[in-house]
Amino acid sequence: MVEPSSNPSPQPLPDGIVPEHVIARTENLWLTVMVSMLVVMMAIIVTTGILGALHPSSNVEVVDPLTLHLRGEFVESNLGTAIEPDGSATVRLIAEQYDFVPHCVQVPAGTPVTFRLASADVIHGFLLPDTNVNAMVVPGFVTEVRAHFDAARDYDMPCHEFCGYGHHAMWAHVSVVPKERFANLTPVERTSCAP
């Protein structure tokens, strides 16, 4: 026992001051809380996945990165936004050190949009802020992501996978324009954000 003093220093509590059964009850209670939280979170994720509300982009499609510019859907004349027979839009882009080609694409609002990207060199990232569009662009594979834009807005589109010394400058743009205005754009204007 420590003798009383005018300015007693803090002393650690001796072991065994909390009864063993109280410690066990406390640990079991906290474990129950943690496991319950994990079960609830997993149940939410699995349920929304089964109901179709949650789907990661999972397209598996190969493409030869060495011949992107020579043949196939990623030749220069086929890049940019195309309107499909069903009225949806398909945007084809190439990611390369250190830019996206085209540098800016225009897409119509209120229309299902499918982005298809291929890399010409290394792994790049495809991200549209404030949307769930977020994917890697791996050389040799076609990245396909679907989106729907309700209103006109300009999106910055940064590469978010480190791809080399110029990675920080690898930005492009997606410009969502009203459907009526998009219909009046020529194919060249769809691949440019110039006013």
Added chain:
Amino acid sequence: MRRDEHQTAVQALSNGPIGAFVIAGIAVGLLFAGWLAFYFLLFLPRGTVG
């Protein structure tokens, strides 16, 4: 430790660390509420991309 301090500690902890539970509960509760809010109010409304 003086005898009266020891008795006070024994009495305070006889039912377990209630105060620590309250603080940890608030912290974890806020974290869990934040996860739910992000998931249902931000992530799901943005729509599926696959």
